[in-house]
Amino acid sequence: MLGYLAQRLGLAVLVCLTVSLITFSLLSASGDIASAIAGEEATPQQLAEIRAELGLDRPWLVRYLGWLGGALQGDFGDSLFFRETVADLIIHRLPNTLLLAAMSLGVMLSLAIPLGMLAAFRPNTWIDRLALSIAVLGQAMPNFWFGLILIVVFALNFGVLPASGSSTTWHFIMPAIALGYYATPPMMRLTRAGMIEVLGQDYIRTAHAKGLSMKRVLFKHALRNAIIPVVALTVVQFGNMLGGSVVIETVFGIQGVGYLAWESITRLDVPVVQALMLLVAVFYIVLVLVSDFVNAWLDPKIRK
Numbered sequence: 001m002l003g004y005l006a007q008r009l010g011l012a013v014l015v016c017l018t019v020s021l022i023t024f025s026l027l028s029a030s031g032d033i034a035s036a037i038a039g040e041e042a043t044p045q046q047l048a049e050i051r052a053e054l055g056l057d058r059p060w061l062v063r064y065l066g067w068l069g070g071a072l073q074g075d076f077g078d079s080l081f082f083r084e085t086v087a088d089l090i091i092h093r094l095p096n097t098l099l100l101a102a103m104s105l106g107v108m109l110s111l112a113i114p115l116g117m118l119a120a121f122r123p124n125t126w127i128d129r130l131a132l133s134i135a136v137l138g139q140a141m142p143n144f145w146f147g148l149i150l151i152v153v154f155a156l157n158f159g160v161l162p163a164s165g166s167s168t169t170w171h172f173i174m175p176a177i178a179l180g181y182y183a184t185p186p187m188m189r190l191t192r193a194g195m196i197e198v199l200g201q202d203y204i205r206t207a208h209a210k211g212l213s214m215k216r217v218l219f220k221h222a223l224r225n226a227i228i229p230v231v232a233l234t235v236v237q238f239g240n241m242l243g244g245s246v247v248i249e250t251v252f253g254i255q256g257v258g259y260l261a262w263e264s265i266t267r268l269d270v271p272v273v274q275a276l277m278l279l280v281a282v283f284y285i286v287l288v289l290v291s292d293f294v295n296a297w298l299d300p301k302i303r304k
Contacts, residue, residue: 012289019281020071023274024064054270067274076275081267086275090257096166097256100179100249101241103172107180108187108237111135113230115184116191117218123196131188139185147178147251164253175252179245183237190233194226201225235291239284 035047042050051057055066070076076086112135119131138146154174155163165171198204199222207216245258253259257276264272 008289008292012285015285016282019285020068020278021064023277023281024067071275071278077271079264079269079272081264081269082272086271089260089272090275090279093255093257093260096172096254097242097245097249097258099169100172100175100245100254100256101238103176104180104183104241105234105238107176108183109234111138111181111184112187113191116188117195117223119188119192120195120199121218128192131192135185135188138181138183141182143178143182144247144251146181147175147248150174150178151252166252166254166256171252171254175248175254178251179241179248183241187230187233187237191226191230194229195222198222198226231294232291235287235294236284239280239287242283243280 035042048057055063058066067077074087076090078084079086079089082089115131115135119128122128150161151163151174154161161174162168162171204222242257245254245256246261247258248254249256249258250262257279260272261276263269264276
């Protein structure tokens with residue numbers, strides 16, 4: 001077990017370093033950042049001052065190592081637009097994004113797992129087709145469009161939920177529904193496939209033969225074994241929600257890191273963009289690592 005964990009941890013560290021290298025390289029190769037910030041009418045002296053301020057006059061490797069060393073200490077420099085440290089900006093905005101992702105994950109699981117179990121329990125029936133249709137509808141609708149529909153119905157027509165903002169938990173209900181429903185179909189299909197496979201196993205028939213109730217067979221025996229791939233996908237989907245919340249946060253005006261990314265990109269705030277790209281990637285890698293650990297704990301065959 002320890003050898004498996006050490007192997008996965010070493011791979012995760014290597015991937016993090018690779019992501020940091022790619023992140024820094026892409027933004028460095030995107031053009032003359034100083035000219036983009038200063039504008040077309042900037043003088044050579046102004047361009048030189050901006051390059052000196054951003055460290056662009058130093059060799060690429062020196063800049064990368066300096067940036068990576070600062071990032072490892074939580075120092076990503078100062079924002080060019082907001083005029084405060086990038087770390088403070090992210091710390092201030094991150095809780096809203098984490099809350100949105102957590103609530104969206106709850107919406108996804110509360111829809112996907114019951115629908116998947118119901119479809120697997122009655123395969124190839126109208127119940128199965130209805131469950132699949134509900135899931136496919138969520139995938140067919142763009143989450144921003146569904147979010148706008150929710151705003152029109154529940155904020156403008158009925159006035160029961162706030163249309164935008166992030167000051168209370170109520171502000172996150174509609175964004176969480178829009179983001180969670182969009183992520184439901186793959187989780188529902190995986191749950192359905194896993195349950196159908198498990199329900200056909202010999203030990204399930206043995207449990208029925210012993211006179212165990214259907215509820216106990218489903219939840220204690222079938223779901224426990226079918227949940228292993230679901231755990232991995234749940235962790236991945238949480239990472240997708242963290243990284244894919246840019247559109248939803250923009251639609252609903254949530255002051256999270258997704259909205260911060262959009263603001264920074266439109267204003268060419270390079271230090272913030274670099275930090276956010278690295279942060280989301282590291283979050284995703286850590287979540288996948290946690291998924292590997294949980295799956296290894298649930299299924300001993302994985303860690304052999």
